[in-house]
Amino acid sequence: MADVTQLIHDYLRHNKKFPHVFCAGCGHGIVLGSLIRSVHALGLPKDDVVLVAGIGCSGRMAVYVDFNTVHTTHGRALTFATGIKMANPKLKVICVMGDGDALSIGGNHLIHAARRNIGVTALILNNHIYGMTGGQCSSATPQGDISMTTPFGSLEKAFDIADMCKAAGASYVARGTSFHAIQLDRLISTAIMHPGFSVVEVFSPCPTQYGRKNKFRNAVDMYKWLKSNTVKVETLKDPDQKPADGRIPIGVFRDVEEPGLEERYFELQRKLMGQNR
């Protein structure tokens, strides 16, 4: 355990203002640490990693790490990532998005990136709310939960990101939480090395905007909730069925080896170039 914090400090940009912008108890900081540990564990050089981030709290992540980073327009992080990956397939492109960024504004891009199976790692930090803009109801807010725009409880059902990405054709789909940091390290490092489109949904509590409106007294309560309301998907009898007690399955939901779009594209290019000669 001796070198974890030192390692993270090595990967941060120390000319930026620290401590970082996330609220006290926000899970995004834990995910940032987990991402850095995963990249370090894989032994990737800093110059070979591209971090593309959209707008929102999660978008601040690209500011702090010393990789190649792009801070893009709202919801369009995956489109920028697609372009980067097609132009230089050697790079490991990690796309950090929030739930509003990935599902509402960039929902179209998410399902089409999954359909194309482009070799990008999408890290979706799901805090169930639009945190940065003041706590409006997002498409991942669970039904009945209170937000700034739904003071009597949300009437709409929430998206199940893992199910949606699985249906859209992503080749690696996993879900973790920022409470289970060691499992999250494993999920993110597997996702980065996976050839096709890989999605890791991370439950990252928002104590400021979501927690205090929904009867969580503080950040610790939210992490205790994550601890007691999640279940490892390996321990379920039928992984396709949701648990009857309402707990949230975490773990790897799909892991198939399929060539990514950039691999298929360069194979086609090689074939056509060979024919012309």
Added chain:
Amino acid sequence: MSKKQKGQTRVCVYPDWCKGCGLCVAFCPAKVLVLNAFGKAEVAHEDECINCGFCELHCPDFAIAIKPRTRNGAAQPDPRSGWSDPENEHGRASPPVRTAEPNPNPEE
């Protein structure tokens, strides 16, 4: 991490980076940390630390470092230089320690 021995570590909290979320205090299995009057994490019972690493992995602000202790009880200056536990001196396998190796060929 595998050995649950107490008193092997120094727990260092950087107060400038701590935001006082209380995660380390609430989840520490040995109750090493407390929140002080300023609302920041503080080390109260360092000798109880079992080096599980929860606080270091889960601190959202990267404000806690667990460092191995040297024999005189101080935290090691460079955490990556490895452990300097007594086992090392008995010739058992353990991570490398940066020590001045005696030169096998003194004439060179």
